[in-house]
Amino acid sequence: DVKVTQSSRYLVKRTGEKVFLECVQDMDHENMFWYRQDPGLGLRLIYFSYDVKMKEKGDIPEGYSVSREKKERFSLILESASTNQTSMYLCASRGTNSPLHFGNGTRLTVT
Amino acid sequence: DQQVKQNSPSLSVQEGRISILNCDYTNSMFDYFLWYKKYPAEGPTFLISISSIKDKNEDGRFTVFLNKSAKHLSLHIVPSQPGDSAVYFCAASWVQGAQKLVFGQGTRLTINP
Numbered sequence: 354d355v356k357v358t359q360s361s362r363y364l365v366k367r368t369g370e371k372v373f374l375e376c377v378q379d380m381d382h383e384n385m386f387w388y389r390q391d392p393g394l395g396l397r398l399i400y401f402s403y404d405v406k407m408k409e410k411g412d413i414p415e416g417y418s419v420s421r422e423k424k425e426r427f428s429l430i431l432e433s434a435s436t437n438q439t440s441m442y443l444c445a446s447r448g449t450n451s452p453l454h455f456g457n458g459t460r461l462t463v464t
Numbered sequence: 465d466q467q468v469k470q471n472s473p474s475l476s477v478q479e480g481r482i483s484i485l486n487c488d489y490t491n492s493m494f495d496y497f498l499w500y501k502k503y504p505a506e507g508p509t510f511l512i513s514i515s516s517i518k519d520k521n522e523d524g525r526f527t528v529f530l531n532k533s534a535k536h537l538s539l540h541i542v543p544s545q546p547g548d549s550a551v552y553f554c555a556a557s558w559v560q561g562a563q564k565l566v567f568g569q570g571t572r573l574t575i576n577p
Contacts, residue, residue, distance in 0.1 A: 357507070384563060393473070395553060396508070396567040403563060411564070443507055452498065453565065455507030 356380070357456035359444050365462045372431040374459050376444030383448065385427035387411075387419065390441040390458070402427055434463045467491045468556050470568035478576055483541040485571050487554035490535065494556040498565065499528060499539050502551045511552075512539070544575045 360375040378385065386401040388411075398411030400419040408419050416438060420428045427446075431438055439462050445453040469488045477483045487497075495516035500508035514521040514528045514537070521528050527540045541548055551572050555565040 362505075388567075393569055395468075395470075395569040396555075398564060398566075401563055409563070445507070452510035452513070453500075453508075455509070457505065457507050 357444055357446055357454050359442075359456040359459050361459050362457065363460050363462075365464065366431075366434050367464055368435060370431075370434050370463075372434050372461065372463075374429040374431075374442055374444075374461070376427045376429070376456055377425050378427075378444075378446040378454070379425065380446065380448065380454070381424065382446035382451075382454075383424075384446060385421065386445040386447075386453065387417075387427070387429045388443045388445065389413070390443055396443065399429065431461075434461075436463050439463045466569070467494075468554060468566050468568040470552075470554060470571050472571050473569070474572040474574070476574045476576060477544050479546060480543045483539075483544045483548065483573055483575070485539040485541075485552050485554075485573065487537045487539075487568050488535060489537075489556050491556070491566075492535065493558055494566075496557045497528070497530060497537050498555045498557075499526075500553045500555060500567075502553065502570070508553060541573075546575050546577060549573060549575045 357378045387399040388396040402421040418430045442459045444456045498513040499511040502508040551570045554568045
């Protein structure tokens, strides 16, 4: 069974802080994704990666960056957190022609 | 611009009856569609999918219907059970296995005993 693990369930950060959200998958999937979920907006893609050290912008990349140094780990970085980045962040992975497998999410609050 | 729309934020259905969740899309290039189910405090889980070459796909109590001319898909759950209470997201992509999925806003389904 695929397991996607997000390191924190809840985070509270201050405006201007640098924030790291970590995600690890155990199925040797090539592709990894970061989404955010907001009420009324559904899931929106921030960034994805199809291989180590490779990344592509999603629909809402502004204010975020990512890092993929190892195949199993994909990090989302908020360079300078702002209150409009308060959200539920969902990491996902997938192999070739397989559905997305999601982690349980990190609820980030920026005050 | 919302390319995938779920216009009903919530739906309440009696246990044992049929639940019908609807989804509309605007991009005619989409040709693969999926439904995901999400419980509180958990990530979404894959439920069922359909390719544009089909108009129906069935898996147990779950059936997805696709009407390409209307750019509309629906998920039918028969019979509905209390454990089906969750948020349902539809999603679309350009080809099966494409990197990007575009999600709708979600519909919260509540099954009443």
